[in-house]
Amino acid sequence: MAKRGGTKHTKRLAAPKAVPVHDKKDRKWMLTTAPGPHPKKRSISLCVLLRDVLGLATTSREAKKILSGKMVLVDGKARVEEKFPVGLMDVVSIPKMDLHYLIMVDNKARLVPHKIGKSESSSKLLKVVGKQTVRGGKLSLAFHDGRNMFGDKHVRVGDSVVVSLPDVKMKSHIKREKGSRCLIMEGKHAGNVVKLKDIIERKGGKPYEARVEMDGREFITVAKYLFVVDEAFKARTG
Numbered sequence: 001m002a003k004r005g006g007t008k009h010t011k012r013l014a015a016p017k018a019v020p021v022h023d024k025k026d027r028k029w030m031l032t033t034a035p036g037p038h039p040k041k042r043s044i045s046l047c048v049l050l051r052d053v054l055g056l057a058t059t060s061r062e063a064k065k066i067l068s069g070k071m072v073l074v075d076g077k078a079r080v081e082e083k084f085p086v087g088l089m090d091v092v093s094i095p096k097m098d099l100h101y102l103i104m105v106d107n108k109a110r111l112v113p114h115k116i117g118k119s120e121s122s123s124k125l126l127k128v129v130g131k132q133t134v135r136g137g138k139l140s141l142a143f144h145d146g147r148n149m150f151g152d153k154h155v156r157v158g159d160s161v162v163v164s165l166p167d168v169k170m171k172s173h174i175k176r177e178k179g180s181r182c183l184i185m186e187g188k189h190a191g192n193v194v195k196l197k198d199i200i201e202r203k204g205g206k207p208y209e210a211r212v213e214m215d216g217r218e219f220i221t222v223a224k225y226l227f228v229v230d231e232a233f234k235a236r237t238g
Helices: 046-053 060-068 233-237
Strands: 009-011 029-031 043-045 085-087 091-094 099-105 111-115 123-133 139-143 148-151 160-164 170-174 181-184 193-200 209-214 217-222 226-228
Touching: 029 046, 043 046, 046 060, 046 111, 123 226, 148 160, 181 209, 193 217, 193 226
Parallel strands: none
Antiparallel strands: 009 029, 043 085, 091 099, 099 111, 123 139, 123 160, 139 148, 160 170, 181 193, 181 226, 193 209, 209 217
């Protein structure tokens, strides 16, 4: 009889590129992520984050005890599932230790935690990845972390919004336009914050590209790799 359901683990050698583990040859297995707000290839499970990345636990059993005690908050809400997926721009807090982290990407597109202050953990950046009209003529916005929220016609796909945590209420809107600051999420320039110069449309169904500037030099990247950020973002995470 065939096995039903998903697998709890994945081999470390086959771990997604986004997971920043370095002992792939020393240890065979790694806890995989459960279905949730982020896709598997762009997320890391809470257990792996606590044990292998932050070093707050030495074993998965210790990590599970920390989680079962509701000590870990993701975007302001306690999470107890060890396989809960954490992804880009998530805010992970451990109030009892006064630790707060913003999940970022490094120059290899791996997810890495950046320590932030308590005041900075009360808000989050979301990228608009979809927009549609629903019943009643309202506009529904879809974000990169799986959330949905009603918006207005001024918010477009590719823009970003700042929301408060944990109530997730929109505080401000950041347009993707010429001169805006953007984080590159993927590709060989991942992890860099650049200035957007222009969006280039390609024919034949090819993805749009973007001309950006960094440290006085210009280069081309894929437009969907851009995540618009606010002016204080680079200083906060640098």
